Each structure stands twice: as C-alpha cells, then as structure tokens.
Amino acid sequence: MKYVCALITVDDVARARRFYEGTLGQVVESDFGENVAFKGGFAIHQKDHFQGLLDGREIGSKANDAELYFEHDDVNGLAGRLAADGVEFLHGPREQPWRQLVTRFYDPDGHIVEVGERLEHVAYRLSDEGLNLDDICRVTYLSRPAALRAIAEYSSRPRVDAVSYPLADSDRELAARALAGDASAAEELLLGVQSRVFNLALRYLGNPEDARDACQDICLKAWKGLGSFRGDALFSTWVLAIAANHLKTVKKSRMESMGVSFEAYEAEAGAVPASPYAGPDEGLLTDELKHSCSLGMLQCLGRTDRLVYVLYAFFRVSSADGGLICGLGPAAYRQRLSRTRKTMASFMTGVYGLASEGAACRCRDRVGHALRQGRIGRERLFFSTHAEARAAAALTESMERLDAASAVFRGGPDFRHPDGPADVRRIIAGAAPAIVDA
Incomplete structure (x- = not known):
C-alpha cells in the first residue's frame, strides 16, 4: 500500500x-x-x-x-x-x-x-549570532557536517539588509483613516503598538512610572508624525524606531540615577547572607524581586548596548530590523549584540541563580533582605501583578543552557500598561497628526 x-x-x-x-x-x-x-x-x-x-x-x-x-x-x-x-x-x-x-x-x-523554522536556518541564525559550531550542534542536534553545510548554504546567499517583515496593508489603511479623522482607526493603530512601546521602555528604564511617561511621549510623537509614515515597514517597527530615538536621549531614569553597576551587584551577592521569607505572599514577593532585579541588571549596560540587548532578548528582532530601529545598520547591530551578549552572559552565569545553578544569588533567598531595604514592598507591587499570563510560569522552564542569560529575559512576560486605552484616547483628543518627521 x-x-x-x-x-x-x-x-x-x-x-x-x-x-x-x-x-x-x-x-x-x-x-x-x-x-x-x-x-x-x-x-x-x-x-x-x-x-x-x-x-x-x-x-x-x-x-x-x-x-x-x-x-x-x-x-x-x-x-x-x-x-x-x-x-x-x-x-x-x-x-x-x-x-x-x-x-x-x-x-x-x-x-x-x-x-517551524528550518533547522538549517536555525544553525545559520545561531552562527550569525556568534555561537560556535559545537554549541550549535549540541542545541540543534544537527551533525557537524550538516551544520556546516547549512551555514555555508545560507552564508552564500545575498544578505537582504531591509526590514524583515512584509508590508502590512492594514497599517497603511488604518493610518490613512486616522489621518482622515477616523478616531476608531487612530485608537486601533496606537493601541496596537502601545504594549510593545511600554514593554520596551520598561526594560530600558527599569521603572514602571518612568516607562509609562516615556510610552506616552513616544506614542504622542508617533501620532503627531503619523503623516510621515509611508508604509514601507510595519507600523510597529516604525514606532519602535521613534521609541529608540526617544529613549536614547531621555533624562536619566530613577534606576539609572542610582548608579547601578555589575560590580555593585556582584559585591552585594557575595556579601549579603541568605534571608528567606515564609509569609503567605512569598510567591508574589519573589516574582516582584525577580523581575525588578532582572531589569536592574539591564541598567548596568550603556544606553545603546541596553537597547540592542532588549530588542534581541525580549523582542527577538532580526539584525535588519534591529539595525533599522537603533539607527546602526545590520552589521553594526550584530557586532554590538555579540559583545553585549558576552558581557551579560559572563556576569549573569557567575552571579544570577536563574541563569546558573551554581550562582550565589537566588531570588527566594533575598526577599527578606529586599523588604528590609525597601527595594520591594507589599503595598507597591507591579511586576507580579501586571504580568500577562502567557509566560508568567515559563521563566525557568524555557531556559536553554546554550544562552541562559538572554533566556531569562526571553522567558519573561509582557507587562500590562496601567491605563493603556485611556492614555491613548488622551493622546488622540489632545493633538492632531501633521505631516512632519517624527
């Protein structure tokens, strides 16, 4: 048969x-x-x-x-x-x-x-991200000859340094309707990107209040500059480029003003004894500290490196889109990303318990100390109460040994904007778009 x-x-x-x-x-x-x-x-x-x-x-x-x-x-x-x-x-x-x-x-x-992505392309993508051949074979289960053939095959193809996402006719249509005065189209357009902008700002600035302010400013810039959107990229990619320009020049966030550094994190991890907490809200407080601490680590990076790393680790953008958003070009984006990943991996696998089983610092053992220091508080929870359900339990389950540092961030959830629709309506009601450069 x-x-x-x-x-x-x-x-x-x-x-x-x-x-x-x-x-x-x-x-x-x-x-x-x-x-x-x-x-x-x-x-x-x-x-x-x-x-x-x-x-x-x-x-x-x-x-x-x-x-x-x-x-x-x-x-x-x-x-x-x-x-x-x-x-x-x-x-x-x-x-x-x-x-x-x-x-x-x-x-x-x-x-x-x-x-699904072809495994041959996975091998090429990982090679493009700077992984060595042994690690590529280990994680993809491809043989060395198969991985080498795949990398050679894709490397021989012309690299298209353009936005990787196809055009979205609906973006152009919504933008045209919004410019013509259709309030529902304007609201749909901005609400469609607001969560991404807020989550980018939150990871870049490390503080929910600062992130909300930045998100409002960025969405307002996008709205006022809507007439310059030509539809040669997804609207979300266009807005993220506006966000990147804004965030790189915004005043110091509350977290940045604290002068956080990798050296300070490492010193505290080794000096502070374990201080577990056994209250009924232990799970919430552990999650709060976990996310707060993870975002704090990102503030140890310089502004451009932080933006590059967040776009890779959380948004998973291509090097073409990353270069476009950051204003670097694809090749420069890849080079910066490779260096930044090595920096983060070197620090996190040595200190951070979610990235390495042998690391000294573990969130559940630091809750008591964080409460006493005022780093987290029962009456001002954000991360543990605003996490979208899609990945709240996946933080450790999705970790790959190959890149445990960035897996910490890839496993993290989206966070809900505290008052998203209302903020968008205020933007639309308070200003009119014009044909200007955003």
Missing part, C-alpha cells in the same frame, strides 16, 4: 485554496473542483460534498487534535503578515529548547497550522 496524502475538509474550497496557495505559498498539484491537492502531501475537500460521501455524518470544527506542519526561514516575518491579515493565532513565534522558532494558527476552517 502506498501513502498518498492527508485530507482536510473546508467550508469553501476556493477560500481555502486562496489561503494555502496565496498566503502560505503552497503549489497546487491537481484541482478536481471539490477536491484540490497540493504538492507536499495534503489536500482540501469541500465539506458538504465530503459529508455526502460519509452518508451525512457530522463533521466537527476546531477539534485541536491534529495539525498541518510547514517550514519557513522567516517565521517572524510570516507571523507579522498573517497577523496583519487577521489570522487567529494559537501562539505567536516562540523558541523550542532546540532554538527553532515555531508558530501555530488556525486556517479559515479551524484547522491548526504549525510553521
């Missing part, structure tokens, strides 16, 4: 064909009207016709018990295009322990589709 293909039923075969052929780039092998087969081994079949073949038996939807799997080199870029098209995601791009990026979403008929 010869296996031929898998078949899924669809409500509208023409619509499903447009999705798989046009959106996901699949090639049609044969078209029999109610049944369309694609190269690669799957077919779509008109549901009501197929139901007749089953003597009228019921066909369900969104059973979530099977999926179609595809591979693509630019999972982030594909996810950006799908999101702009309104596709429903089960989850956005996330890294597997073997560093492969994957995303899952529903097709128009409720079937799960998974798209």
